[in-house]
Amino acid sequence: MQTRTKSFWEKTSKAARKVADFQAKVILTILYILVALPTGLVVRVSEDALSMRRQPGKESHWRARHILEGSVQEARRQG
Secondary structure: OHHHHHHHHHHHHHHHHHHHHHHHHHHHHHHHHHHHHHHHHHHHHHOOOOOOOOOOOOOOOOOOOOOOOOOHHHHHHOO
């Protein structure tokens, strides 16, 4: 009786593993299509966080350096 139970358990465990792997792939694919993909597209279209897009009227991507007028006293005040 024990060998039958063990054999049945092993077979059902293998089948359950295959079903679970398939379900995980399907659920993660649907989650990617419904959440990650639209979010990525919206962010790509709406913002330029690294300032990589060429600005109209500019020949290069270089930004002007802002030189801060400061003294030693102001630097010490920063902490």
